[in-house]
Amino acid sequence: MEAKQYIGEGWKHAILIVGAIVVLLPFYMMVSMSLKSQQEIQSISGGLIGAQETQTFPVCVKTGYSEEECTMKPYKYNYWFAFEKAPIPRYLMNGVIVTLSIFIIQVLVALPCAYALAKLRFYGREFVFSMVLFCLLIPVHGIALPLYVMLAQAGLVDTYSALILPWTISVFGIFLMRQFFMTVPDELIDAARMDGMGEYAIVWKVMLPTAIPALLAFAIFSVVAHWNDYFWPRMVITGNRDLFTPPLGIREFRGGIDSDEFGPMMASIVTVTVPLIVAFIIAQKRFIEGITLTGMK
Amino acid sequence: MHNSKAHLWFIAPAIILMIIILIFPLFLAGGISFTDYNLGNKTFEWIGLENYDKMFNRKTYVKMIWATATYVIVVVPISVILGLCAAMLLNSLRFGADIYKTIFFLPVMATLLAMAIAWEFTLHPTLGIVNNFLANGCGGAREFIFGFHWLPWVDSEQSWYAVACANNMDFPYWLKQKNTAIWTVCFIGIWQAFGFNMVLYLAGLTGIPRELYQAAEMDGAKSTWEQFKLVTWPMLGPTTLFVVTITTIRTFQVFDTIEILTKGGPSKTTYVMMYAIFEKAIQQNLTSIGAAITVVFIGFILILTFFQRYIIEKRVHY
Numbered sequence: 001m002e003a004k005q006y007i008g009e010g011w012k013h014a015i016l017i018v019g020a021i022v023v024l025l026p027f028y029m030m031v032s033m034s035l036k037s038q039q040e041i042q043s044i045s046g047g048l049i050g051a052q053e054t055q056t057f058p059v060c061v062k063t064g065y066s067e068e069e070c071t072m073k074p075y076k077y078n079y080w081f082a083f084e085k086a087p088i089p090r091y092l093m094n095g096v097i098v099t100l101s102i103f104i105i106q107v108l109v110a111l112p113c114a115y116a117l118a119k120l121r122f123y124g125r126e127f128v129f130s131m132v133l134f135c136l137l138i139p140v141h142g143i144a145l146p147l148y149v150m151l152a153q154a155g156l157v158d159t160y161s162a163l164i165l166p167w168t169i170s171v172f173g174i175f176l177m178r179q180f181f182m183t184v185p186d187e188l189i190d191a192a193r194m195d196g197m198g199e200y201a202i203v204w205k206v207m208l209p210t211a212i213p214a215l216l217a218f219a220i221f222s223v224v225a226h227w228n229d230y231f232w233p234r235m236v237i238t239g240n241r242d243l244f245t246p247p248l249g250i251r252e253f254r255g256g257i258d259s260d261e262f263g264p265m266m267a268s269i270v271t272v273t274v275p276l277i278v279a280f281i282i283a284q285k286r287f288i289e290g291i292t293l294t295g296m297k
Numbered sequence: 298m299h300n301s302k303a304h305l306w307f308i309a310p311a312i313i314l315m316i317i318i319l320i321f322p323l324f325l326a327g328g329i330s331f332t333d334y335n336l337g338n339k340t341f342e343w344i345g346l347e348n349y350d351k352m353f354n355r356k357t358y359v360k361m362i363w364a365t366a367t368y369v370i371v372v373v374p375i376s377v378i379l380g381l382c383a384a385m386l387l388n389s390l391r392f393g394a395d396i397y398k399t400i401f402f403l404p405v406m407a408t409l410l411a412m413a414i415a416w417e418f419t420l421h422p423t424l425g426i427v428n429n430f431l432a433n434g435c436g437g438a439r440e441f442i443f444g445f446h447w448l449p450w451v452d453s454e455q456s457w458y459a460v461a462c463a464n465n466m467d468f469p470y471w472l473k474q475k476n477t478a479i480w481t482v483c484f485i486g487i488w489q490a491f492g493f494n495m496v497l498y499l500a501g502l503t504g505i506p507r508e509l510y511q512a513a514e515m516d517g518a519k520s521t522w523e524q525f526k527l528v529t530w531p532m533l534g535p536t537t538l539f540v541v542t543i544t545t546i547r548t549f550q551v552f553d554t555i556e557i558l559t560k561g562g563p564s565k566t567t568y569v570m571m572y573a574i575f576e577k578a579i580q581q582n583l584t585s586i587g588a589a590i591t592v593v594f595i596g597f598i599l600i601l602t603f604f605q606r607y608i609i610e611k612r613v614h615y
Contacts, residue, residue, distance in 0.1 A: 012389065015386065016390075020401070025419055027403065030414075033418060044426065116307035122304045135319045135320070137598070137599055138320075138598075139550060147322050199307070227408070230556075247553075254557065276408065288398075292497055292500070
């Protein structure tokens with residue numbers, strides 16, 4: 001029995017390891033290419049990190065740098081040249097600005113509304129709630145075209161507003177927070193009212209602190225979705241490099257298989273992708289919780 | 298309770314934004330789809346159903362529906378089943394489950410666009426490790442396995458692998474060939490989605506009480522398969538319904554991989570709806586036809602979700 005169980009366990013690991021290899025394949029390719037020299041990439045040699053021989057890089061010399069500046073190890077060159085070629089910090093900063101603005105506005109709009117729906121009695125509450133439930137069905141990407149037409153008419157294409165505005169309302173956030181507030185005991189709110197707190201103070205000083213765990217999960221959900229979103233920025237940002245979010249930056253780096261050098265290109269892609277992956281690996285449990293939040297619908 | 302008008306201030310911003318950002322665009326798309334309006338035009342005319350007529354009769358749009366349907370029909374079941382299998386395997390492991398979970402979830406987290414480019418290189422005929430791996434395996438065990446020579450009806454001289462080996466390592470250019478592009482894109486879709494489903498199933502599995510398995514065993518369901526049929530699968534009903542719906546909605550919206558890898562080609566075999574909306578309305582400025590596609594797209598999604606809610610109310614009660 002014992003031995004049989006071990007064999008079973010062994011088989012399971014064998015299957016899972018094959019799966020893991022397939023899953024990790026593109027990650028391996030990405031990291032490996034960002035470290036190796038062009039010759040090694042083209043001849044598919046050098047394993048993961050390549051030989052790392054110090055050499056002079058012709059593309060760099062052609063771009064106008066001195067030969068001395070262009071002589072270094074491949075991994076260093078790839079990352080250095082990636083930052084020389086494109087304003088990567090700017091793209092990352094845009095990503096931070098956009099995702100944070102979206103999240104903050106979403107909370108400012110959703111939290112009071114969720115509180116009103118959960119804890120205040122007023123005429124039309126059921127109607128507002130069914131409106132929220134209906135809006136949950138509408139995928140924002142699906143209505144991107146009419147939104148684009150509206151933004152174009154307002155002259156907002158190619159602005160930060162275009163990147164942020166359509167996402168300011170998160171019906172999912174309202175729904176989630178409302179469900180959460182339903183579980184908060186009424187006594188807590190009554191006590192706050194007895195202390196002479198107004199409704200505004202109750203939302204931000206009593207309800208907000210109780211909602212921190214749910215908010216954190218929602219934050220991860222929202223930030224990951226918008227950091228990775230490519231479709232919407234691609235629609236509304238047509239050429240202004242200053243407004244590029246990380247995925248638009250990635251698209252720019254790519255330049256196609258026929259571009260002259262793959263190393264720096266992959267280095268830029270790795271740089272843009274890594275922050276989120278590192279954050280995920282550090283706070284895995286929270287991330288999985290946050291991203292599968294939709295599972296609570 | 299309270300007599301302030303605070304609730305008005307609390308709900309007003311949300312209501313206004315819902316109307317402007319979510320509800321009005323539905324009507325706007327519907328309206329534009331009956332006109333010949335293009336962005337930038339001063340005037341437009343009502344042309345009735347002409348845009349829809351084009352959509353269901355012109356070759357391009359018929360191909361669009363086909364490509365979208367193929368993608369959804371392939372990616373949804375496979376990524377759901379893979380997610381379930383992975384979850385059950387991990388659930389039965391004695392050690393190491395967490396590592397696999399992290400690895401399988403990575404694609405869900407990582408920027409899809411970046412990963413699409415990474416796949417493009419991985420599958421590239423001359424630079425990629427996949428074709429290199431295949432080419433190095435000619436005449437060996439790899440050819441036997443991936444050429445399906447182990448299937449009784451496959452002739453080992455005529456399998457796709459053997460033919461490619463014989464023709465100077467002519468392995469497919471996965472993303473650029475008419476007969477492989479859509480399947481390759483589907484594969485990337487599955488690769489990206491199954492980890493998400495796995496996590497939802499893992500959560501579903503922890504909700505099944507252990508006693509049910511003991512009871513099933515007493516009733517004579519001894520084998521793993523019987524227990525799965527009797528306990529696991531029915532208990533996972535609500536999870537499955539949810540996983541299928543959310544995966545379908547996400548799959549319908551595929552865009553990133555198509556835009557960066559195939560641009561809808563070759564010969565429109567990967568021309569999915571979201572990409573069609575983008576190409577027609579934004580790149581070619583044919584706003585009205587884009588609006589018609591939008592309406593059909595939203596229609597699909599709404600039908601799907603209503604269907605899901607209907608089943609939830611009818612059937613999935615345990």
